[in-house]
Amino acid sequence: MMGALTCTVASAASGRSFIIVLHLTLLLVAVRGQRQLKRSPLDCTKNCVCASNIISCSDGNLIQVPAPLPQHTAVLDLSFNSITQLRAGWTTVDLSSLQSLILSNNGLTFLSTEAFVHVTKLRYLDLSFNGLRQLDELTFEPLEHLEVLLLLKNNISQIDRSAFSSLSSLQRLYMSNNLISRFPVEVLKERSRLETFQLLDVSSNRIKTLPLKELQALRAWINKGVYFHSNPLTCSCALYDLLAHWHIKELNSVVHFNGSHTCVVPGGPQKQTMPILDLDKAYLNCTEVKALKEEAYLHQFLLLDCDTRLKSMVKRWVLPENASPS
Numbered sequence: 001m002m003g004a005l006t007c008t009v010a011s012a013a014s015g016r017s018f019i020i021v022l023h024l025t026l027l028l029v030a031v032r033g034q035r036q037l038k039r040s041p042l043d044c045t046k047n048c049v050c051a052s053n054i055i056s057c058s059d060g061n062l063i064q065v066p067a068p069l070p071q072h073t074a075v076l077d078l079s080f081n082s083i084t085q086l087r088a089g090w091t092t093v094d095l096s097s098l099q100s101l102i103l104s105n106n107g108l109t110f111l112s113t114e115a116f117v118h119v120t121k122l123r124y125l126d127l128s129f130n131g132l133r134q135l136d137e138l139t140f141e142p143l144e145h146l147e148v149l150l151l152l153k154n155n156i157s158q159i160d161r162s163a164f165s166s167l168s169s170l171q172r173l174y175m176s177n178n179l180i181s182r183f184p185v186e187v188l189k190e191r192s193r194l195e196t197f198q199l200l201d202v203s204s205n206r207i208k209t210l211p212l213k214e215l216q217a218l219r220a221w222i223n224k225g226v227y228f229h230s231n232p233l234t235c236s237c238a239l240y241d242l243l244a245h246w247h248i249k250e251l252n253s254v255v256h257f258n259g260s261h262t263c264v265v266p267g268g269p270q271k272q273t274m275p276i277l278d279l280d281k282a283y284l285n286c287t288e289v290k291a292l293k294e295e296a297y298l299h300q301f302l303l304l305d306c307d308t309r310l311k312s313m314v315k316r317w318v319l320p321e322n323a324s325p326s
Contacts, residue, residue, distance in 0.1 A: 042066040053097065057081065065090045075100040079126070082107060088114035100124040104150070107131055113138040126150040128174070134158035141166045152201070153177045161186055172199040176227070180205040185214050188222060199225035203257070207231040208264075212238050216245075224251040229260035233276070237286035239263060240279035244289035247277060 040062070044050035047060035053074040057066065062081040067090075069076070074097050083106045098119045108130035116122065120142045132154040140146070146167050157179040164170065164187050173187060180202060187200055207228065215223065223246060233239060243261060246254045254261065262273040265283060280288040296302040 040064065040066050042069060058102075067092050069093065069095060071095060072097050074098060075102075077102040078106070079104045080106070084108055084131075085110040086112060086115045088112045088117070090115065091118050094118045096121055098122060102126040103130070105129045109133070111136075111139050113141075116140065116142045119143075120145070122146050123169075124148045128152045128154070130154050132156055134160075135163040136160055137162045140164065143167060145169050148172045150174045151178070155179055157181065159184055165190065168193055169196070171196050174199075174201045176201045176203040176205070178205050181207060183207050183210050183228065185211040188218060188226070189214065194222065197222060197225075199227070201227040202231070203227045203260070204230040208234050210239065210242070212242055216242060220249055220251070224249075224253060227253045227257065229253075229257040230262075232271075233263040235263035235265050235274065235276070235279060235284060237279065237284055240276055240284070240286045241289060243276045244280070248289065 040047070042048060042050075042055070043066070044055075047062060048055055048057040048066065050056075050070075053070075053072050054077075055069065055073055055075070056077040058077045059080040060078075062078065062083060064083060065078060065086075069091055071093050073095055076095075076098060077100075079102045083103065086103065086108060087110075095118055099121060101119060101122055101124070104126045105128075108127065109132065111127075111132065113136055116139070122143050123145055125143070125146060125148070128150040129152070132151070133156060135151075135156060135158070137160040140149070140163060144166060147169050148171065149164075149167070152174045153176070155178065156175065159180065159182070161184075164173070164184070168190075170187075170193055175184075183202060184200075188194075188197070190197075208231070210228065210233065215226070218226075243254060247258070258277070259275075261276045263276050263279075265272045265274060268283075274283065280286045
């Protein structure tokens with residue numbers, strides 16, 4: 001243990017003595033620092049459980065990823081530890097067989113842009129319940145096979161618009177309970193994965209407005225997996241129109257969280273909220289959205305009632321899957 005150094009410089013000799021002792025002290029601190037950075041080896045009898053190609057080090061009191069890891073590892077569970085940073089060299093070998101990496105509940109605050117260059121075959125990545133604040137452009141670039149990404153319960157407030165552009169196989173993205181203020185519509189517009197994408201959850205964030213036109217243009221089978229409840233959305237008739245149509249179509253994102261779809265009344269008392277689906281009954285007096293179940297055959301006439309109370313009413317025909325009528 002290093003003690004305090006007291007020295008009175010009375011002569012050139014004592015000055016040289018002071019410099020020598022100080023140099024040794026700094027050297028001792030540097031050596032101790034190197035020892036602290038040295039990573040613990042993988043211990044399948046103490047901190048981890050190893051079974052075939054699965055390694056679980058959950059709640060193993062780890063501050064760094066143990067090394068080296070077997071190249072045949074397919075599942076690596078590092079949850080409930082104290083791994084606060086994931087740097088470029090966290091694995092010393094190419095883990096080409098790794099498909100699932102779990103880093104939840106670690107207090108993780110830093111992700112290197114090269115953190116995943118040695119785990120390019122990942123299909124499942126859990127970074128939830130950490131302290132991440134931003135998602136950079138290149139962080140997930142190597143993960144073209146990733147299907148599920150969990151980022152819920154972090155402190156994420158900044159997302160680069162290209163952060164998910166390379167995730168061509170992504171199917172499910174969970175980002176609820178963060179500090180996100182912009183709806184990441186680019187995730188839903190990426191053509192390379194539209195056929196397989198299933199779920200985007202940005203509920204319980206700080207989003208005030210939605211890209212309503214873009215959401216209306218998406219196919220119903222994509223919208224059914226878009227969750228944005230429990231956000232401070234600003235009330236508007238356009239917002240009501242979107243949600244009412246989704247409710248009529250019985251999309252899971254609306255039906256399952258009907259009571260959590262509220263909006264903030266503009267110009268009203270501070271933070272006054274009301275159910276979005278009630279905007280046709282009070283305050284904004286939005287035109288009620290109805291589904292008419294009328295049957296007609298080719299060359300038959302069909303009369304539809306249309307509410308034209310609002311000024312500059314625009315009428316638009318919408319066919320299944322938002323196709324335009326010819």
